[in-house]
Amino acid sequence: MMAAMRRLPVVVVLGATGTGKSKLAIELGQKFNGEIISADSMQIYEGLNIITNKVTSAEQLQCRHHLIGYVNPFTNTSNTVVNFRDKALPIIERVFAEGRLPIIVGGTNYYIESLLWKFLVDPQVHDKGPDAKKLRMSDSCPVTHESERPLPPGGGTSAPGHPATIDVSSTGSDAAPVADASFEGEAALEDTGEATLDRGKVAQECCKTAASDRGADREGKFKDIDSSELHRQLTLVDPVTAKKIHPHNRRKIIRALEVYSQHGVPLSDILKSQHASAGGTDALSGPVRYDKTCIFWIQCDQTVLDARLDARVDTMMEHGLLQELHDFHREYRQKMQGDCDYTLGIFQSIGFKEFHNYLLLPEPESDTVKGRQLRDEGVELLKLATRQYAKRQIKWIRNRFLKRPGPGVVPVYGVDSTDVSLWADNVLKPACDILSAILQGENPAVLPLEAGGALTEHVYNVCDVCAGRVFTTLQEWNAHTNSRRHKRALSKQRKQLRKAAVLHSDEA
Structure with missing residues (x-):
């Protein structure tokens, strides 16, 4: 068998x-x-x-x-x-x-x-x-x-x-x-x-x-x-x-x-x-x-997928997403008698964090100017989080x-x-x-996608130039040191060191 x-x-x-x-x-x-x-x-x-x-x-x-x-x-x-x-x-x-x-x-x-x-x-x-x-x-x-x-x-x-x-x-x-x-x-x-x-x-x-x-x-x-x-x-x-x-x-x-x-x-x-x-x-x-x-x-x-995901969020809103979140949020607070922990269980789902401020509003305020603003912000945050x-x-x-x-x-x-x-x-x-x-035990007529790669190389690095930021892989470290942010910080540091050296020389 x-x-x-x-x-x-x-x-x-x-x-x-x-x-x-x-x-x-x-x-x-x-x-x-x-x-x-x-x-x-x-x-x-x-x-x-x-x-x-x-x-x-x-x-x-x-x-x-x-x-x-x-x-x-x-x-x-x-x-x-x-x-x-x-x-x-x-x-x-x-x-x-x-x-x-x-x-x-x-x-x-x-x-x-x-x-x-x-x-x-x-x-x-x-x-x-x-x-x-x-x-x-x-x-x-x-x-x-x-x-x-x-x-x-x-x-x-x-x-x-x-x-x-x-x-x-x-x-x-x-x-x-x-x-x-x-x-x-x-x-x-x-x-x-x-x-x-x-x-x-x-x-x-x-x-x-x-x-x-x-x-x-x-x-x-x-x-x-x-x-x-x-x-x-x-x-x-x-x-x-x-x-x-x-x-x-x-x-x-x-x-x-x-x-x-x-x-x-x-x-x-x-x-x-x-x-x-x-x-x-x-x-x-x-x-x-x-x-x-x-x-x-x-x-x-x-690009096509991003547009598709934005449209899907709009459809979810039309189908009652906010009511679903409201109902669950209310039931959770009643049963668990505590705040929502966004690191646990269903609350890790994209949507809860994005509408957090809106969901905490008293019900009469949900349709006020503030409520509509928080709702619209939640929609945009949900779209962004879904694309990411x-x-x-x-x-x-x-x-x-x-x-x-x-x-x-x-x-x-x-x-x-x-x-x-x-x-x-x-x-x-x-x-x-x-x-x-x-x-049927045969090889498909099309080839699989090209496979194979190298294991991530873990190298622990701390960037003193950028306020002690920590990187745990060589790829991340290389990307950081080549980034505009790091180069700007490095240039600023060098200017400060040169200025300090000049001041020290003048004082001497």
């Missing part, structure tokens, strides 16, 4: 938001007897169908969908990629067992990575006894039947299996469980650097007053320690990982410290072991999970799927949805032809 299952590939549909991923997935599912596994970190939550852009009930009837709306946003605000993986893998295996085609589609690309590559670190200590001091690395998940009930509050636990292990001789068997069970390894470290830390002034201002006590509780023993000091501590126990994380990226610093604190082994050693299991130290993560995978990347001209998100998705796909270093590269086939009037010719037909060839 297992051999028969593996004749079928896992199909993945990638693309920026607004390119038509769900449309293609449904069409492929209908044509090739498939079922769709949604890989979207916001669509897992119940409700909020407009802001998360869920497929409609009618679309779900066209092809069976999984992992949409199964998490209660009020009782589970810390669902992790590990939770998602442990829900999705049994579904994929069940779809295989029934002779159907699993089709993974969604905009959360690291969720998709967690299914295609064995790279997540599960920091749970298991049995007591001689083998208790072991750290699980995800390499398999048992074949079980699907259970799509919501996870219990606080998230689920990893499914049992027979994982590869790393001996951790310095860890006690009574180590306390960590607050957050998702340690995404290299994927969690790839997006470090200053550019990714600031999601806009709006988000920063909103987060200043948002659920600080809950955030402190999640940080446990680290809550009273400054981020810079935490980074210094990480440098002492795991300098390799510390080089990859910006000193302001508190969440990832704490994750790395938790790994070391609980298991007595640096996260960098765990990743090194993963890389070795993938065939070499240049691999980005662990080995490929499935022997046959067909990835489609729906591409679109950026699409660009980040494209960058992620290019860097982590197309240019993935090491032996674990999976072929990616490009289709183009720029002209929606030519969808059948430019998207659906090429995808069907490629998938048909793969199902």
Whole structure:
């Protein structure tokens, strides 16, 4: 039976938001007897169908969908990629067992990575006894039947299996469980650097007053320690990982410290072991999970996509986006009796932060001049954030799927949805032809997109010229030192030094 299952590939549909991923997935599912596994970190939550852009009930009837709306946003605000993986893998295996085609589609690309590559670190200590001091690395998940009930509050636990292990001789068997069970390894470290830390002034201002006590509780023993000091501590126990994380990226610093604190082994050693299991130290993560995978990347001209996304925001407004946000915001404050934390759960979805000031207005003021102004500002911020998100998705796909270093590269086939009037010719037909060839054991007539690349080189640099700004990769450092901003600051510094030298000479 297992051999028969593996004749079928896992199909993945990638693309920026607004390119038509769900449309293609449904069409492929209908044509090739498939079922769709949604890989979207916001669509897992119940409700909020407009802001998360869920497929409609009618679309779900066209092809069976999984992992949409199964998490209660009020009782589970810390669902992790590990939770998602442990829900999705049994579904994929069940779809295989029934002779159907699993089709993974969604905009959360690291969720998709967690299914295609064995790279997540599960920091749970298991049995007591001689083998208790072991750290699980995800390499398999048992074949079980699907259970799509919501996870219990606080998230689920990893499914049992027979994982590869790393001996951790310095860890006690009574180590306390960590607050957050998702340690995404290299994927969690790839997006470090200053550019990714600031999601806009709006988000920063909103987060200043948002659920600080809950955030402190999640940080446990680290809550009273400054981020810079935490980074210094990480440098002492795991300098390799510390080089990859910006000193302001508190969440990832704490994750790395938790790994070391609980298991007595640096996260960098765990990743090194993963890389070795993938065939070499240049691999980005662990080995490929499935022997046959067909990835489609729906591409679109950026100018066209930007206009399409702006129009989609307008449509969302017409369909009742603000009422949806108002209703949820009100219910959350009543049930949770606190402010919204934009670093948790559904509130990470684009839309909440952008309309924060408008949502806080007393209802009678929503239709005043001030209210309309804040509403219009929210619309523009939402459009901007959506366009920026699409660009980040494209960058992620290019860097982590197309240019993935090491032996674990999976072929990616490009289709183009720029002209929606030519969808059948430019998207659906090429995808069907490629998938048909793969199902027949043949090479597709078109070649996959050119793949391969070099792993990000992590070099820790501090720019004294620019007020101590920190950069964690060589690429970022080179880009900064060549930027106009840095050159202006450098020129200003040199002028000041020359002026000081002249003054000192005159005084002498």
